[in-house]
Amino acid sequence: MKKFWALFFWFWPLVALYVCLIAPGNNWWFPSKPLSTMGHQIDGLFYLILIIVTVTFVGTEFALGYALWMGATKEPGRRAWFSHGSHKLEVVWTIVPAFVLVFISLTQLDVLADIRVLARFPESVKEAPVAEVMARQFEWRIRYPKPGTELMTSPQPGDLYFVNEVHVPATVPTMINLRTQDVQHAFFVPRLRVKQDAVPGLIIPVWFEIEEAGEYELLCAELCGWGHYKMKARIIADSPEGVSAYLTRLEREQNEDGVQEAETASVK
Amino acid sequence: MVGAVIQSGRVLYMRHCSHCHGTAGDGNGPTAQYLYPRPRDYRHGVFKFTSTNDMSKVSREDLLRVLRYGIPGTYMPSFLLMKDEELTAIVEYVRFLSMRGEFERKLVNELASDYSEEAVESRLKDEQRADIVGELAKFLAEDVPGVVDGIGAELEESWVAADSDEAKIVPSVPRVPDSEESRRRGRELYLSKTLNCADCHGIDGAGNGPQTVAFEKNPITNVPYDEPGLHDVWDNLNQPRNLHTGIFRGGRRPIDLFCRIHAGIKGSRMPSFKNTPHEDIWHIVNYVLSIPFEPEPGATGVASAPAAPATEAAAPAAGE
Numbered sequence: 001m002k003k004f005w006a007l008f009f010w011f012w013p014l015v016a017l018y019v020c021l022i023a024p025g026n027n028w029w030f031p032s033k034p035l036s037t038m039g040h041q042i043d044g045l046f047y048l049i050l051i052i053v054t055v056t057f058v059g060t061e062f063a064l065g066y067a068l069w070m071g072a073t074k075e076p077g078r079r080a081w082f083s084h085g086s087h088k089l090e091v092v093w094t095i096v097p098a099f100v101l102v103f104i105s106l107t108q109l110d111v112l113a114d115i116r117v118l119a120r121f122p123e124s125v126k127e128a129p130v131a132e133v134m135a136r137q138f139e140w141r142i143r144y145p146k147p148g149t150e151l152m153t154s155p156q157p158g159d160l161y162f163v164n165e166v167h168v169p170a171t172v173p174t175m176i177n178l179r180t181q182d183v184q185h186a187f188f189v190p191r192l193r194v195k196q197d198a199v200p201g202l203i204i205p206v207w208f209e210i211e212e213a214g215e216y217e218l219l220c221a222e223l224c225g226w227g228h229y230k231m232k233a234r235i236i237a238d239s240p241e242g243v244s245a246y247l248t249r250l251e252r253e254q255n256e257d258g259v260q261e262a263e264t265a266s267v268k
Numbered sequence: 269m270v271g272a273v274i275q276s277g278r279v280l281y282m283r284h285c286s287h288c289h290g291t292a293g294d295g296n297g298p299t300a301q302y303l304y305p306r307p308r309d310y311r312h313g314v315f316k317f318t319s320t321n322d323m324s325k326v327s328r329e330d331l332l333r334v335l336r337y338g339i340p341g342t343y344m345p346s347f348l349l350m351k352d353e354e355l356t357a358i359v360e361y362v363r364f365l366s367m368r369g370e371f372e373r374k375l376v377n378e379l380a381s382d383y384s385e386e387a388v389e390s391r392l393k394d395e396q397r398a399d400i401v402g403e404l405a406k407f408l409a410e411d412v413p414g415v416v417d418g419i420g421a422e423l424e425e426s427w428v429a430a431d432s433d434e435a436k437i438v439p440s441v442p443r444v445p446d447s448e449e450s451r452r453r454g455r456e457l458y459l460s461k462t463l464n465c466a467d468c469h470g471i472d473g474a475g476n477g478p479q480t481v482a483f484e485k486n487p488i489t490n491v492p493y494d495e496p497g498l499h500d501v502w503d504n505l506n507q508p509r510n511l512h513t514g515i516f517r518g519g520r521r522p523i524d525l526f527c528r529i530h531a532g533i534k535g536s537r538m539p540s541f542k543n544t545p546h547e548d549i550w551h552i553v554n555y556v557l558s559i560p561f562e563p564e565p566g567a568t569g570v571a572s573a574p575a576a577p578a579t580e581a582a583a584p585a586a587g588e
């Protein structure tokens with residue numbers, strides 16, 4: 001029975017190792033493959049950390065199993081060895097994890113800077129947010145600049161408005177301005193691996209380059225109140241021409257005076 | 269099956285709407301007490317943001333629009349991501365709740381004048397209880413079926429009419445192109461004595477006109493309200509909008525604002541200006557749309573000196 005526990009604790013690291021090896025190929029960690037350019041690097045970081053924790057987990061579990069095994073097969077009379085208070089061991093297990101953590105934080109700096117530091121954003125988007133995404137309890141209000149003009153921080157005459165649906169160009173870098181009208185929210189697009197908090201009082205630029213046209217789910221990832229769970233929108237990634245066609249359509253709709261509309265209806 | 273749509277609408281309504289609008293549509297769900305403005309109480313059959321004439325009900329299209337885009341500036345959220353057939357089912361259920369609520373209110377009104385607790389009490393002074401009960405039984409047996417049919421027919425007619433072309437507001441002239449001149453004309457009309465928007469919305473449009481400090485009485489009970497300001501048919505405080513926010517709850521298309529001014533905001537204290545020439549309404553629309561961008565409040569000049577609108581209610585006074 002004593003040996004059972006040693007074998008038991010040796011069995012699980014083997015299972016964990018197997019799962020960690022096959023998981024990436026089966027996409028068990030993520031809702032889909034990354035669909036933005038930065039997404040690949042973020043997944044890379046995730047897998048790096050996965051390797052480190054898998055190795056650590058397997059190692060410590062094997063050590064635990066080893067200790068149990070030694071206990072189980074102990075000959076009568078052999079005395080236990082007490083490691084408590086060993087200076088050398090303390091130093092080793094402080095320094096090794098410290099190195100691992102420093103290694104992780106240095107490796108991810110580049111990716112973090114690419115995501116967060118405006119100066120490192122792609123040149124083409126730095127000055128040209130395509131839309132303002134305003135989070136509020138419990139919906140996403142979108143403001144586009146009038147076609148042909150730039151987005152300003154305050155609303156301008158001719159701005160176009162929509163709710164819970166953002167149209168952005170695919171296959172080119174794109175930037176939006178993230179804001180919130182009330183409490184903290186977070187702009188989370190799982191398939192793009194984009195997640196950014198919206199903080200009251202701040203205008204936070206968020207950029208991404210979507211690789212495939214299509215529809216992406218946008219969720220709020222910051223518990224923002226009782227309706228948090230329904231704070232959902234969609235991002236429609238389209239060709240740049242498709243987006244400008246959409247904006248033209250939106251502009252026409254927003255300027256409807258109910259007269260032309262009636263005329264076209266009677267023509268039909 | 270005829271009721272299938274309403275049944276599926278009911279399931280969706282209970283899941284997504286009832287915590288605000290209440291299971292019976294009384295606008296008093298568990299989350300309602302924290303909200304201002306309050307969620308709509310459907311039982312009056314009155315809806316604010318419609319594209320129909322001031323005397324008409326709300327159309328299906330209007331309800332669908334409210335569901336899709338929400339009401340910005342309030343807690344009514346957008347349900348854009350729901351499927352079309354889900355939305356139409358919910359619309360049918362909201363219509364059902366409204367009609368049911370209205371029906372019941374009308375029936376109660378029919379009986380209340382003679383048979384409410386108060387009425388019976390005062391009648392007992394010179395009548396016998398048995399006589400009253402007998403009279404009621406006779407009334408219920410002979411008159412009520414006809415009353416029920418009458419209310420039903422009335423409701424059917426008005427709700428069907430709301431979806432007809434006649435009910436829809438169509439401006440007789442296209443929008444007057446936006447210009448400095450048109451806005452100035454709009455501001456003149458805004459300040460004019462006949463329209464007197466400033467009486468409620470304030471001279472600069474900040475929503476602080478004299479009416480907001482007048483004390484009103486509840487029109488039914490005649491008891492003065494505790495707080496000053498206008499009150500809507502749901503008995504809630506109804507502040508005239510601050511027009512500087514740039515948020516238009518009923519939509520920001522020119523036609524939306526045209527409808528708001530033409531038909532008023534039903535149930536609220538924003539009156540209908542249907543007798544105003546359509547061209548003038550467009551001038552006002554152009555002005556209203558420009559207010560949020562004025563360099564400073566009231567910056568839009570008027571040709572004649574901007575005379576302050578004369579109102580008796582300048583000092584706090586009893587409402588009308």
Ligand SMILES: [Cu+2]
Pocket residue numbers: 135136137138184185186220221222223224228231
């Ligand atoms: Cu949120």
